Amino acid sequence: MVRVGVLALQGDFLEHLEVLQNLAETRLIMGAKDFNADGGIDALVLPGGESTTIGRLLEATALKSELIEKIKEGMPTLATCAGTVLLAKRIKDRVVGETDQQRLGVMDISVIRNGFGRQSNSFECKVELKGIGAVKASFIRAPRIDSVWGSAEPIGYINHPKVGRTIVGAVQSNIIALTFHPEIHGDEKVHRTLISMVRR
């Protein structure tokens, strides 16, 4: 069975673990030593949460360089919401502008945090993802991907009444990055795709 490590410093890692429970063996990643425990891991999930908090904790737990290395080596990686913010090379906030927050910075995307507004502008809808299918999606103070370059490419769009047509999912070789949460709907499609990316 494929072993999936879920970054468990802060956020909705419980929901990701539950969605994965019938699909893979799971490991909690809370420190550098967890990567190699019990035979190591084949794939990685970066959950939702607060990207500033997780970014700080990545530094405090010395996980940052380890994660960057694994993702650059080609480990299949799924990120939702804050996870996507952490992967982005450029991060802006809708209100305060460019931020200097801690990040992994491995993906050729630029994100706008709280890109649709505050919690009162949070919403759910269906999203069609190229190569994955239609998924139920919740956008909770979600970021937007405002540009994609290099080896990254968009896999999903929505038409938002205020923001207009915007990218909500992107891939870059071994990475799937979503700005929303399929996991809180118990949707397994994206996680199945992640597992299928693991080379046997």
Add this chain to the structure above:
Amino acid sequence: MRFVDSYSFLEKLRSLIYELMELTDKTEGELREASTSVKLGLPSMLKGGVIMDVTNPEQAGVAEDAGAVAVMVLDKLPYDVRKSGGVARSADIKVIEDIMSNITIPVSAKCRIGHYQEARLLEEIGVDLIDESEVLTPVDDKGHINKWSFSVPFVNGARGLPEALRRIGEGSSMIRTKGEAGTGDVSEAVRHMKALTKDIKFLASSLEGGDDVIRKYSRKNAVPYELALLTARLGRLPVVNFAAGGIATPADAALMMWLGADGIFVGSGIFKSNDPQRRAEAIVLATSCWNDPEKVVEAQRMVTEGSALTGLDIRSLRPEEILQVRGE
């Protein structure tokens, strides 16, 4: 049953209540705002984090830099509410708005128990979460706000499972154990978390013996039967549950996480200490890494006991000074 399943059960409960109350969702095209998963989703993203009480934009900035997942805006910190006496109300709108435009993390604010209009104001200015809080002076000793009719999620205090399920039955999206705010004494938070866990274990173990026990429990404690049954099936609270009240050190935070909290509220513990920046960072680290003794030691090393909130032994409080009994 998985925690993610509770979203769809609470969605059904909400649909029923919405239909009976003739409420409708805000929808724009294919988008549904303020749905159950959107309201429960916010607290879910805060799990494993620390929500810090702040009274001004400077403190909010310190909290954000230290790694807080959200801030809670008050007019006075609970410790000062105790000292100053008088009526404690929602914070100034201007202060809340200043904080909202200066930081990137969610901003929560407190309203008085039962004060529907204070809550509407906070919803109108766009706070991300409302705390209907016993720390402020209640305006209604008979009832709480009907939170189903709001699009913003609410967090409510509870001293055990009955209070928690009553609040969820009123539409609350998140629970915090009350503890005794503004004391720096974590003993009441421990008591409330243990009481909650004890009842959940009792309900979960009653499942096999048919539903008589669960019915009796819900009748005796005046909680909705459906929510008692859902709790029994889940083996945990159906919504996110943080610990609050008296948490003052990294070790306090780790203790509450170990007892089963999903995250931590720190009130006076940070900004009434003499080392707020370091203490805030340390409590964030200890909350996230509570299960790693090395990290908790590292966190505890970042602070000194001499700088901690001196605190009040809750046994020295007069009955009228106890906040946790407000709003059962």
